[in-house]
Amino acid sequence: MAIRERAPTDVAVWRGSDNGVVETADRIIVALDFDNRRAADEIVDRLGDECHFYKVGLELLTAAGPDLVRHLVSKGKDVFLDLKLFEIPNSVAGAVRAAGALGVSMVTVHGMGGRGIMAAAVAAARDFPELRVLALTVVTSMTDADLTDVGVAASTQAQVLRLAHLAQEVGCHGVIASPQEVASLRGLLGPGPEIVTPGVILPRESSGEHSRPGTPRVAVAAGASHIVVGRSVTRAADPVAAMRVIRADLAS
Numbered sequence: 001m002a003i004r005e006r007a008p009t010d011v012a013v014w015r016g017s018d019n020g021v022v023e024t025a026d027r028i029i030v031a032l033d034f035d036n037r038r039a040a041d042e043i044v045d046r047l048g049d050e051c052h053f054y055k056v057g058l059e060l061l062t063a064a065g066p067d068l069v070r071h072l073v074s075k076g077k078d079v080f081l082d083l084k085l086f087e088i089p090n091s092v093a094g095a096v097r098a099a100g101a102l103g104v105s106m107v108t109v110h111g112m113g114g115r116g117i118m119a120a121a122v123a124a125a126r127d128f129p130e131l132r133v134l135a136l137t138v139v140t141s142m143t144d145a146d147l148t149d150v151g152v153a154a155s156t157q158a159q160v161l162r163l164a165h166l167a168q169e170v171g172c173h174g175v176i177a178s179p180q181e182v183a184s185l186r187g188l189l190g191p192g193p194e195i196v197t198p199g200v201i202l203p204r205e206s207s208g209e210h211s212r213p214g215t216p217r218v219a220v221a222a223g224a225s226h227i228v229v230g231r232s233v234t235r236a237a238d239p240v241a242a243m244r245v246i247r248a249d250l251a252s
Helices: 037-050 060-064 067-076 089-102 115-125 144-149 157-172 180-190 216-222 239-251
Strands: 011-013 022-023 028-030 053-056 079-086 106-110 132-136 175-176 194-198 226-230
Touching: 028 239, 037 060, 037 067, 037 239, 053 067, 060 067, 060 079, 067 079, 067 089, 079 089, 089 106, 089 115, 106 115, 115 132, 115 157, 132 157, 132 194, 144 157, 157 175, 157 180, 175 180, 180 194, 180 216, 216 226, 216 239
Parallel strands: 028 053, 028 226, 053 079, 079 106, 106 132, 132 175, 175 194, 194 226
Antiparallel strands: 011 022
8 A cells, every 4th residue: 555755743653554654644544424425524524634545334435326436536635445245255346346436435244245246356356456456254233142142252352353364364464343342353464464443442432333442552552553533523513623642542
């Protein structure tokens, strides 16, 4: 993934796939979890240069369409297209190629899809050097009991590590997991792969739907390459101030 050149402020070492140095701000991905484009555009405009990376999920993509993604890319923003692809390999490959054509930086495929689906995603991404395929392990809302309900006897921790190992074997550029699994994942995967963590909340903030949350500093200290924050910023009275608090916390 290309690293922008900016003034050398808030610099932190990022143990991502480029093994380079990246500003603290570039670790922070703001989730545009809205049901309409106007709300998304408003928060992007309000944050301005405070945020360089945005997550677009299924709700907003369905509501606003791919033009929103093109608009973000045209503004110089990196886009994490969180599709959680889980389909036959041919369909997954087609979706990954479409994501690459939009100019996004990251796209997700579901690790539970297995080796064939993830391998198809990786192969399709080869025509787009800037595109990273990340495997979703276990969504942050799930617990051990939820896995049991769907016939998975392993704990969430064990299942995350199993799927991450498989994703690495087939060539995925990284994984998606909760802050609570980052340290184990970094030990398993080594320093290269990206580990992106949703379920990130600020201290004393409600965990909401996340069953396995963690704070920004804890996630990055454990080895996360990126953190995903949502309502902590987008629903804040002052989103810019909220971003600066998160960035200062990481920089410290």
